[in-house]
Amino acid sequence: GESVGLHLPTLSVQEGDNSIINCAYSNSASDYFIWYKQESGKGPQFIIDIRSNMDKRQGQRVTVLLNKTVKHLSLQIAATQPGDSAVYFCAEKQGSYIPTFGRGTSLIVHP
């Protein structure tokens, strides 16, 4: 699975810009993927998910893209707002197994 325990990469954007957060996963048998948002001092919150039979899924201001060929997942946030500042984690899951979390990306939105 993904490495955990490593220091987080950081993405800095200006308010109003679109943000793209990337995640590489390791298990080609994973069939379910989730993006979580974690604000400082809080637990992770579910943002959006996607199953392996899809390559794109849209939510409110967020889009998740899945490229199974290169085992890559991305989260796009449109018109990023200061309230979007947080750490974003991807997680991969195979069947009923326990999800494996990626290392996370810290998103900083400058007003």
Added chain:
Amino acid sequence: GAVVSQHPSRVICKSGTSVKIECRSLDFQATTMFWYRQFPKQSLMLMATSNEGSKATYEQGVEKDKFLINHASLTLSTLTVTSAHPEDSSFYICSARQGGFDEQYFGPGTRLTVT
């Protein structure tokens, strides 16, 4: 959506003492609960998985005698950090799910500081 609570949200204890953290699923029955540990600016590290009524399964490197986990009911799991030391200071997060294919819901976390 489903709600998971943790208590306490913050706790400060002295070195050598034990501290208990509770995780509750408020509006669903959680057959499985997970305990994570998170250091500053790092990802979540799974410590153990507990199924209601059975012994917890610990991840490699996690001392089961130090981190006691009890999942006595479908809505409550507890993590007891025994003989806590300053290096146990961390953010502890629980999550719960109803079934194996169900979504995992996270608690708000507990900040443990051992002095």
